[in-house]
Amino acid sequence: MSTASAPAPAPARAAPPAISVEAVSITYHSSLQARGQQTLVGTLSRLRRRKKIVKQVKAVREVSLEVPRGTVLGIIGANGAGKSTLVRAMAGILPPTSGKIEVHGRVSTLLALGVGFDRKLTGRQNVILGGLAAGLSREQLEGKYAEIVEFAELEEFMDMPMRTYSAGMYGRLAFSVAVNMEPDILLIDEALSVGDAHFKRKSFDKMRELCEAAHTIVLVSHGMRAMRELADEVLWLDKGEMKGYGPPPKIIREYQRFMKVEEDDAVGEEDV
Ligand SMILES: Nc1ncnc2c1ncn2[C@@H]1O[C@H](COP(=O)(O)OP(=O)(O)O)[C@@H](O)[C@H]1O
Numbered sequence: 001m002s003t004a005s006a007p008a009p010a011p012a013r014a015a016p017p018a019i020s021v022e023a024v025s026i027t028y029h030s031s032l033q034a035r036g037q038q039t040l041v042g043t044l045s046r047l048r049r050r051k052k053i054v055k056q057v058k059a060v061r062e063v064s065l066e067v068p069r070g071t072v073l074g075i076i077g078a079n080g081a082g083k084s085t086l087v088r089a090m091a092g093i094l095p096p097t098s099g100k101i102e103v104h105g106r107v108s109t110l111l112a113l114g115v116g117f118d119r120k121l122t123g124r125q126n127v128i129l130g131g132l133a134a135g136l137s138r139e140q141l142e143g144k145y146a147e148i149v150e151f152a153e154l155e156e157f158m159d160m161p162m163r164t165y166s167a168g169m170y171g172r173l174a175f176s177v178a179v180n181m182e183p184d185i186l187l188i189d190e191a192l193s194v195g196d197a198h199f200k201r202k203s204f205d206k207m208r209e210l211c212e213a214a215h216t217i218v219l220v221s222h223g224m225r226a227m228r229e230l231a232d233e234v235l236w237l238d239k240g241e242m243k244g245y246g247p248p249p250k251i252i253r254e255y256q257r258f259m260k261v262e263e264d265d266a267v268g269e270e271d272v
């Protein structure tokens with residue numbers, strides 16, 4: 001019809017990735033003197049003496065990646081590798097020391113079990129407060145409430161203070177709230193191991209459902225099976241650095257080989 005020589009625009013490319021992480025480093029500065037008994041007077045006198053010993057931990061080093069909309073990023077790595085730190089930064093809880101994180105969409109987080117619940121309040125109160133904090137209206141919450149409770153299988157316990165809950169009950173409610181908020185972006189840190197075998201199965205199925213429903217998910221896990229089945233891409237962190245990044249089977253294979261070698265080498269070696 002016309003002179004169609006100009007390259008066609010690529011409309012789909014216009015949408016930004018759900019999460020973009022650009023050269024992010026995160027360093028913790030922890031005061032070593034915080035050990036021992038913590039009395040107010042003691043703390044004050046230490047402060048006055050200014051005997052400050054600060055230990056720096058570079059938990060995340062120069063990590064860059066993008067999580068496209070509707071994909072699942074898995075993060076693996078040994079204890080202390082920086083997985084939780086990176087996810088906390090994605091959640092906006094922890095600012096990067098350097099670099100930049102951009103997030104497009106409504107985030108729901110399930111971080112290291114139970115952050116966000118107040119144990120003095122009842123399950124019902126926590127669910128409602130959590131929902132309001134996540135930006136749901138009262139009407140939306142009304143609809144969601146029953147679903148959340150049913151999924152968690154805690155009908156009889158919702159009016160009891162959460163301090164009376166077992167760890168499993170606590171985790172079940174946390175998981176149920178996070179997955180039922182219909183977030184655009186779901187960040188889950190090691191939470192597939194919550195509850196008994198029956199609930200694990202259920203959580204896994206729910207996760208798969210969310211993954212298939214084009215949600216963007218970041219999943220931190222030790223479970224390689226979950227990673228293989230759910231993740232589109234896997235990031236392997238080692239001492240804060242990106243040791244691998246790519247298709248799950250490849251990265252998991254490399255990780256497992258590496259961990260095996262580490263184990264064989266680790267004769268009397270201390271965790272640094
Ligand atoms: N609040 C904190 N203060 C000081 N150091 C921390 C803090 N949280 C984590 N770290 C340290 O940062 C490193 C990464 O921890 P983390 O992100 O929890 O690793 P992972 O989740 O992979 O086990 C570890 O060396 C850990 O000891």
Ligand SMILES: [Mg+2]
Nearest residue numbers: 083084085189
């Ligand atoms: Mg962790």
